[in-house]
Amino acid sequence: MPVLDQLVSAIRSAAIEVIDLTAKLDATTPVIQLPPPFANTVPFSLHEVSRYDDRGPAWYWNDITTGEHTGTHFDAPVHWITGRDREDVSAIPVTSLIAPAVVLDFSAEAAANPDFLLEPAHIRQWEAEHGPLPDQGWLLYRTGWDARSGSQRDFLNANETGPHTPGVSVECARWLSAEAPVIGIGVETVGTDAGTAHSFDPPFPCHAAMLGAGKYGLTQLQNLAALPPTGAVVVAGPLPIAGGSGSPARVLALVERP
Ligand code: MN
Numbered sequence: 001m002p003v004l005d006q007l008v009s010a011i012r013s014a015a016i017e018v019i020d021l022t023a024k025l026d027a028t029t030p031v032i033q034l035p036p037p038f039a040n041t042v043p044f045s046l047h048e049v050s051r052y053d054d055r056g057p058a059w060y061w062n063d064i065t066t067g068e069h070t071g072t073h074f075d076a077p078v079h080w081i082t083g084r085d086r087e088d089v090s091a092i093p094v095t096s097l098i099a100p101a102v103v104l105d106f107s108a109e110a111a112a113n114p115d116f117l118l119e120p121a122h123i124r125q126w127e128a129e130h131g132p133l134p135d136q137g138w139l140l141y142r143t144g145w146d147a148r149s150g151s152q153r154d155f156l157n158a159n160e161t162g163p164h165t166p167g168v169s170v171e172c173a174r175w176l177s178a179e180a181p182v183i184g185i186g187v188e189t190v191g192t193d194a195g196t197a198h199s200f201d202p203p204f205p206c207h208a209a210m211l212g213a214g215k216y217g218l219t220q221l222q223n224l225a226a227l228p229p230t231g232a233v234v235v236a237g238p239l240p241i242a243g244g245s246g247s248p249a250r251v252l253a254l255v256e257r258p
Contacts, residue, residue: 014257021186021221021234021251022072023149029071030155030220032190035162041067068246074238075192075207075217079245082212089247090240092216096183100137101234101253102130103227107144110166114157115196116143117169123180130229135181138234141168142224145188149220155190167194170205177209184216186234186251188224192217218251227253 001009010016023029025044034040047063050056068089069075076092077083104126109116118141123133133139143166148154157164166189168176176185185192185206192206202208210217218236233254238247 019253030152074249077211080211089244100134105142110143114164116166140186146222163195165189165195173205173209177213186218
């Protein structure tokens with residue numbers, strides 16, 4: 001049987017399960033809150049154009065307002081100053097949008113310490129058990145943060161010292177960008193950097209290193225708990241916004257069931 005027929009057949013029989021890693025978009029979808037003097041993005045919103053009424057008797061449709069970095073979304077290299085001469089979101093090769101993925105689960109560590117940082121030693125320890133990170137694939141970093149995504153307050157977890165959410169260390173960001181074979185990192189939090197990363201040296205090291213190296217970010221993922229540590233394939237679909245720095249994305253995972 002041709003391989004695409006096999007794929008369709010396996011999806012229909014649930015031999016390959018399709019898992020939605022995407023958060024629903026609505027007005028309550030958490031968005032990052034930067035302190036003054038920085039500008040902020042707007043919440044997602046719908047604006048009704050017509051709903052089977054005088055404005056359009058047989059049809060319902062909306063305009064939408066959204067930031068590029070709202071909800072489950074894709075960070076293109078040009079998002080960061082280190083990647084300013086690199087790809088915008090419309091230029092991401094489509095072959096990069098279908099890629100293998102591994103899941104590293106640090107939800108217990110993040111539950112104990114919301115400022116938990118992934119270090120190269122954690123990844124080496126994981127590799128000793130599961131094998132190398134996937135070539136041209138995603139490192140999906142599970143922290144359990146998706147359980148908080150129904151509440152902007154819980155999701156951003158900010159106090160008087162700023163937000164407290166898990167991320168990666170400066171050394172780990174450098175290692176992932178320069179040494180690891182991955183095309184990007186996917187996280188459950190509002191961004192790929194830790195909540196406290198504004199105070200790191202350099203600040204926001206994951207954005208700076210990964211996007212500067214032409215790698216990608218996926219954020220606000222859900223349902224990583226349903227994925228195996230290895231063997232999933234991720235299909236990420238950002239909108240091809242010309243010149244865009246990122247885009248809300250539908251992100252699916254294909255998982256082969258025994
Ligand atoms: Mn982003």
